[in-house]
Amino acid sequence: MWPYPKVVAHRGAGIFAPENTLVAMQYGYEHGFRAVEFDVMLSKDRVPVLMHDPDFGRTIAGVGTVSSTFARTLIEMDAGSWFDARYANVRVPLYEDIFKYCREKGIWMNVEIKPAPGYEVETGEVVAELTQTWLQQFDSTAQAPLFSSFSESALMAAKRQAPDIPRGLLLDEFSPNWRVQIEKTGAIALHTNQQHLTANWAKQIKDRGFGLFCYTVNEVERAHEISSWGVDGFCTDRLDLFDASFD
Ligand code: G3P
Ligand code: MG
Secondary structure, eight states: OOOSOSEEEETTTGGGSOTTSHHHHHHHHHTTOOEEEEEEEEOTTSOEEEOSOSBSSSSSOSSOBGGGSOHHHHTTSBOSTTTOGGGTTOBOOBHHHHHHHHHHHTOEEEEEEOOOTTOHHHHHHHHHHHHHHHHHHOOOSSOOOEEEESOHHHHHHHHHHOTTSOEEEEESSOOTTHHHHHHHHTOSEEEEEGGGOOHHHHHHHHHTTOEEEEEOOOOHHHHHHHHHTTOOEEEESOTTTOOTTOO
C-alpha cells in the first residue's frame, strides 16, 4: 500500500531552484507541489542539514566536508551561486527549518537519510529522534514523513530510534537479495532508480505487498510505463511536466 502522493519534487524543486534549499521548497509549493524529497546529512556537531554531497565543491564552493564542519558555519555557506548568481544569498538550511516549513504548508516529506561515509548509524539515529520529536510539536495537514536511505545501517538505526516512522529502502538497481534487505530494515517500500527497473522486478515487489517508488522520472512517457507496472510514486526534476493530478 502507498498512502503517499504519487508525484514528488526531487531535492525540493528539481531543476528549477538550487537543490535542497528553502527556496527550492518554496518554488515547489508555489507551483502546486505538496510532496517533496530532500537529502539530510549531519554536520560535525551532529546537526542535520540539507545536503546531497559529503564534500564541498559542487553545491557549495570551496574545499571541505559537511561532517567536519560545524552547523553554525554550514548555515552561513552559499548554497545558491552554483545554480545561478541571483541565488547567492541562499544558505544551507537546517533540517529543522525545512521540516517546520513543510509541516506548516502541508507538504509531505520523503526524507532521504544521506549519511556521510562512516556516519551511517549516527545519522539514522539523530534524524529519526529529531523527526519524532518535531512531529509531536508541529501538527500538519500532511501525513508523517517517510524516511528512505541507501544505507541499511542508517535505516536500521532509524527503526530502533523511531520504529513508527515508516521507511523505504533505496536500491540503485536490482539486488537478488532485495527481500532480505527490505525485511532487515523493516521498510514498507522499495525506492529504486527508474532506469534499472523492469516490469518483472516491479511485479515481484508489488506481488509481495511492498510500495514501489522510483527516482528520478523526468519523462511523461516513462512515468506512464512504470505506472502501468504498478509503481506507486516517483520523484521528478521536471516540475513543469508533472503535477499532482498525474495518474
Ligand atoms: O531519494 C531518491 C533520490 O533522491 C536518490 O538519489 O542521489 O538524488 O539522492 P539522489
Ligand atoms: Mg535524494
